[in-house]
Amino acid sequence: xxxxxxxxxxxxxxxxxxxxxxxxxxxxxxxxxxxxxxxxxxxxxxxxxxxxxxxxxxxxxxxxxxxxxxxxxxxxxxxxxxxxxxxxxxxxxxxxxxxxxxxxxxxxxxxxxxxxxxxxxxxxxxxxxxxxxxxxxxxxxxxxxxxxxxxxxxxxxxxxxxxxxxxxxxxxxxxxxxxxxxxxxxxxxxxxxxxxxxxxxxxxxxxxxxxxxxxxxxxxxxxxxxxxxxxxxxxxxxxxxxxxxxxxxxxxxxxxxxxxxxxxxxxxxxxxxxxxxxxxxxxxxxxxxxxxxxxxxxxxxxxxxxxxxxxxxxxxxxxxxxxxxxxxxxxxxxxxxxxxxxxxxxxxxxxxxxxxxxxxxxxxxxxxxxxxxxxxxxxxxxxxxxxxxxxxxxxxxxxxxxxxxxxxxxxxxxxxxxxxxxxxxxxxxxxxxxxxxxxxxxxxxxxxxxxxxxxxxxxxxxxxxxxxxxxxxxxxxxxxxxxxxxxx
Ligand code: NAD
Numbered sequence: 001x002x003x004x005x006x007x008x009x010x011x012x013x014x015x016x017x018x019x020x021x022x023x024x025x026x027x028x029x030x031x032x033x034x035x036x037x038x039x040x041x042x043x044x045x046x047x048x049x050x051x052x053x054x055x056x057x058x059x060x061x062x063x064x065x066x067x068x069x070x071x072x073x074x075x076x077x078x079x080x081x082x083x084x085x086x087x088x089x090x091x092x093x094x095x096x097x098x099x100x101x102x103x104x105x106x107x108x109x110x111x112x113x114x115x116x117x118x119x120x121x122x123x124x125x126x127x128x129x130x131x132x133x134x135x136x137x138x139x140x141x142x143x144x145x146x147x148x149x150x151x152x153x154x155x156x157x158x159x160x161x162x163x164x165x166x167x168x169x170x171x172x173x174x175x176x177x178x179x180x181x182x183x184x185x186x187x188x189x190x191x192x193x194x195x196x197x198x199x200x201x202x203x204x205x206x207x208x209x210x211x212x213x214x215x216x217x218x219x220x221x222x223x224x225x226x227x228x229x230x231x232x233x234x235x236x237x238x239x240x241x242x243x244x245x246x247x248x249x250x251x252x253x254x255x256x257x258x259x260x261x262x263x264x265x266x267x268x269x270x271x272x273x274x275x276x277x278x279x280x281x282x283x284x285x286x287x288x289x290x291x292x293x294x295x296x297x298x299x300x301x302x303x304x305x306x307x308x309x310x311x312x313x314x315x316x317x318x319x320x321x322x323x324x325x326x327x328x329x330x331x332x333x334x335x336x337x338x339x340x341x342x343x344x345x346x347x348x349x350x351x352x353x354x355x356x357x358x359x360x361x362x363x364x365x366x367x368x369x370x371x372x373x374x375x376x377x378x379x380x381x382x383x384x385x386x387x388x389x390x391x392x393x394x395x396x397x398x399x400x401x402x403x404x405x406x407x408x409x410x411x412x413x414x415x416x417x418x419x420x421x422x423x424x425x426x427x428x429x430x431x432x433x434x435x436x437x438x439x440x441x442x443x444x445x446x447x448x449x450x451x452x453x454x455x456x457x458x459x460x461x462x463x464x465x466x467x468x469x470x471x472x473x474x475x476x477x478x479x480x481x482x483x484x485x486x487x488x
Pocket of ligand 1: 158159160161162163167185186187188216217218219220221222225236237238239241242244245258259260261262292293392394420460464465
């Protein structure tokens with residue numbers, strides 16, 4: 001049975017659009033239900049926006065680009081952005097509870113990762129924006145060239161369900177720091193924290209019309225990505241959705257930033273510190289139910305430590321407590337939705353058909369048939385062409401494959417269309433840097449995982465993304481440069 005040691009002490013909310021500083025419903029009154037993935041109970045209703053709401057939001061965002069927001073000195077804008085971070089922390093309990101109700105992730109994780117990091121995104125960019133400069137070049141005695149920076153304009157921010165507030169703020173903070181106005185569309189599966197965030201922005205002093213939000217599903221997103229008057233789209237989600245957005249954005253040549261899917265390798269050489277490897281591999285495999293784009297779902301282990309690794313890894317995975325997100329002992333909560341749950345379960349069937357062995361998991365946990373729970377699953381015995389090794393499952397499911405040589409493992413690691421991140425473990429620094437430089441991924445961690453500095457480039461190559469976010473990279477995306485030349 002699912003145990004409840006602590007009950008959520010915040011009530012779920014119905015979710016309305018937020019346009020021009022006001023909550024409002026769709027003109028046609030359309031809504032859909034928001035479901036708690038841990039209990040399958042209805043949490044509330046969500047307004048479903050259409051073209052009319054998107055038109056209205058884009059119109060007010062365009063207008064707000066000028067006026068108060070457009071003319072605000074950088075230090076004042078920075079203070080408002082800092083305040084948004086402060087208010088997120090003030091409302092941490094409420095936001096973390098809503099995030100766990102919506103996503104099914106453990107409450108302690110919502111607090112530690114989702115909410116704290118969301119606040120830090122604003123604090124970081126509030127500081128960073130005050131240091132951003134441009135370029136100037138003296139061309140002999142002929143001319144001086146210098147660049148000026150201005151906002152891109154109206155930016156559409158479209159987000160997935162796995163880290164709803166964190167990923168929205170990862171886009172919203174730099175977009176505001178660079179002086180843009182936005183139309184956000186949170187995932188239809190996890191709409192609650194963004195709904196609160198919109199009000200927080202107003203409370204922090206963001207003028208009406210600068211931060212707008214339209215709820216809805218794919219069609220609502222498509223109304224934003226195909227809108228004539230939207231200048232740029234920052235999107236995080238599935239690769240296939242990225243393809244659709246690229247097509248929709250093509251006629252109006254929108255600037256695009258994509259953070260897409262991944263199938264990230266975790267490469268473990270025999271000379272690595274095995275205890276450190278196991279601790280981190282537990283997190284990189286199962287944290288957030290494996291629903292983190294950076295999770296290392298393909299694990300490659302040098303053959304001489306393969307058996308030892310499996311024994312220790314499986315023992316730890318079996319200890320993980322699965323269940324109620326509001327139980328402080330829970331390590332693995334519910335998957336986000338019935339649709340996603342069915343997708344993950346279908347991969348477990350595929351693993352069986354492909355001849356894989358479940359070292360742990362492979363099924364629904366006993367007593368947890370209400371809610372969308374899946375046991376942490378370690379699969380062995382699958383080859384490099386298996387669908388479970390090649391396709392993004394995005395759940396608490398990893399495959400483990402032994403290897404003999406550096407060349408062999410590199411070939412397997414790069415034999416994929418994805419290229420988001422990788423981790424590698426070895427005590428040989430020369431090998432570490434040599435292998436890291438050959439992995440086709442936007443981010444490689446050596447002897448660690450998920451360690452971030454917000455100044456560094458974040459993003460994927462190949463089918464895992466377009467462009468980079470973080471520090472100067474975010475500013476490059478959210479601003480336009482005009483080069484001015486003065487002839488001497
Ligand atoms: P998704 O692509 O299904 O949906 C993401 C968002 O796009 C949602 O808000 C959805 O409503 C919207 N959308 C759907 N169709 C659209 C369309 N045609 N036009 C415009 N918007 C549309 O992704 P998801 O299932 O919510 O999220 C899981 C995926 O996100 C995984 O593939 C994961 O790897 C990826 N992800 C990537 C990163 C990263 O940084 N690379 C981070 C988190 C998640």
